[in-house]
Amino acid sequence: MSVITTDTFTTVQLPVMERFYTIQGEGNYQGRAAYFIRLGGCDVGCHWCDVKDSWDASRHPLISVADLATEAARYPGRIAVITGGEPLMHNLDALTAALHEEGFRTHIETSGSSPLSGNFDWITLSPKKFKAPLPEICGLANELKVVIFNKSDFAWAEKYAALANPDCKLYIQPEWDRAQQITPLIIDYVKDNPQWQLSLQVHKYINVP
Numbered sequence: 001m002s003v004i005t006t007d008t009f010t011t012v013q014l015p016v017m018e019r020f021y022t023i024q025g026e027g028n029y030q031g032r033a034a035y036f037i038r039l040g041g042c043d044v045g046c047h048w049c050d051v052k053d054s055w056d057a058s059r060h061p062l063i064s065v066a067d068l069a070t071e072a073a074r075y076p077g078r079i080a081v082i083t084g085g086e087p088l089m090h091n092l093d094a095l096t097a098a099l100h101e102e103g104f105r106t107h108i109e110t111s112g113s114s115p116l117s118g119n120f121d122w123i124t125l126s127p128k129k130f131k132a133p134l135p136e137i138c139g140l141a142n143e144l145k146v147v148i149f150n151k152s153d154f155a156w157a158e159k160y161a162a163l164a165n166p167d168c169k170l171y172i173q174p175e176w177d178r179a180q181q182i183t184p185l186i187i188d189y190v191k192d193n194p195q196w197q198l199s200l201q202v203h204k205y206i207n208v209p
């Protein structure tokens with residue numbers, strides 16, 4: 001097992017597309033102040049992805065884990081959300097250790113398609129048909145957040161709900177460009193299947209990052 005020291009925090013670097021302090025727009029923590037770190041690199045290729053510029057890791061500068069944690073700590077909130085791109089394409093052990101040292105709760109937004117690393121206080125699993133989650137992450141998710149692009153995605157959502165821990169929160173979220181058509185279907189689905197909740201990308205409605 002590798003030992004993480006303060007030295008590691010300056011040595012380990014990750015490709016970072018953007019960092020911003022905002023409110024969590026989705027899921028269980030919707031409305032809470034959070035510092036987002038968006039890592040570059042994704043090999044899943046969702047055709048409706050709302051952040052395609054993140055896919056090519058080589059287009060994004062490498063930043064040390066020490067600098068990421070120090071900059072995050074300048075803001076008063078103590079939730080850090082690691083997203084991407086697909087953040088699990090990188091080893092996140094050092095990043096989560098550095099954030100914990102600054103007193104953060106560590107949250108991740110992931111498709112679960114690469115092996116889990118890092119030490120997370122909250123795992124949001126958003127399974128994708130284009131590269132399915134690895135089996136081991138399914139029981140570890142704190143929330144499942146399935147994007148609904150068409151009717152067949154409800155069955156995809158149920159498949160992963162069956163693999164989740166009984167405490168796992170269940171969200172279905174309309175694909176942004178199809179939200180007008182899909183949101184009414186989600187509302188009906190939630191009324192018929194009340195174990196599910198609607199998640200909206202609230203940040204897009206209020207124009208914050």
Ligand SMILES: C[S@@+](CC[C@H](N)C(=O)[O-])C[C@H]1O[C@@H](n2cnc3c(N)ncnc32)[C@H](O)[C@@H]1O
Binds near residue numbers: 048085087125175
């Ligand atoms: C951009 S992804 C990055 C993290 C990770 N690759 C993943 O897909 O979970 C962050 C969240 O946004 C969701 N998302 C991406 N594009 C979307 C879209 N067009 N409409 C609704 N949700 C979307 C993803 O499903 C995921 O829950």
Ligand SMILES: Nc1nc2[nH]cc(C(=O)O)c2c(=O)[nH]1
Binds near residue numbers: 023024026084208
């Ligand atoms: N405000 C805000 N909330 C978010 N929740 C998940 C996001 C993501 O892209 O991972 C996201 C995002 O990009 N912005």
Ligand code: SF4
Binds near residue numbers: 045050111
């Ligand atoms: S897995 Fe996430 S980042 Fe990758 S293409 Fe899909 S939504 Fe976009």
Ligand SMILES: [Mg+2]
Binds near residue numbers: 050051
């Ligand atoms: Mg987003």
